[in-house]
Amino acid sequence: MSDLKKQIIVQLNLKDLKPEDIGDDQPLFVEGLGLDSIDALELIVLLQQEYKIKLSNADDGPKVFQSVRTMAQYIKAHQAQKE
């Protein structure tokens, strides 16, 4: 999950954060990291660019982007499907 945190920091320009500042289960939006709707779109771009995953169902977004852990689980599940 450390790599994913690094990628999130780069993708979202969170220059004042280090990977260890982001908790595995910390909410990414609102009361957690305080990300906004543009950040959500950038996370979708990150999944496409780094993992070749297209979020096909927009309704999945809130679940997938709940925390770094849920993102990592989603990525793993997709990678397992491909194999």
Added chain:
Amino acid sequence: MNIHPEKNLSTEKYITASCLISHSIVYLNDKAVFENKADSVSAFLDNAYQHFDLKYPKFYKMDNLSKLGVLGSDIMLKENFIPGKYQPAETGIVLMNASASLDTDIKYYKTVSEIASPALFVYTLPNIVIGEICIRNNFKGENAFFVFKNFDGKFMARYVNNLFDNGVIEACICGWLELIEEKYKLVLLLVEKEKTNQSIVFTEDNINKIYGIDNG
């Protein structure tokens, strides 16, 4: 047209503070307060942000034009503007430049061939920087962004005076905010109705003098 005669009496306004940023130097009220020879405009803006300890994490997400505008307005307002002195709707912003948002437009266009960047797309209008300054300071007054080939102090004086004289605003941040690739220049003025110890009258001549402080 319903004209209020008392609102059309033109009275003097005053430049109560100014900030100029160009050629790696920040001037506050005509004095150089920061110089940093960074490799790029991005690095210079980030270094200035850290130097002035502005504490606004959203800064890093902005495009360079918005970074320049937020940086300049923060530096200028920090010690020269009392938050709450005016109602949010009483402070206006009037800016102009030559290249609109072209710097970011080009960067965005380059991403389109692969995956278009949402974070860049939202900055592909020049007036977004006004929104960023308004959000930062809770300003909700009249605003406008003009694109001119060159800085036009005469137009700026007339337009801003008109807003004051028609009772639209009580204070105004106005000036020039140009950035394209590695070239940039910001000249911001805080204009108010009341004199201060260091204020000068808001006239075309004085606007042009401040614009030329860096000889650029």
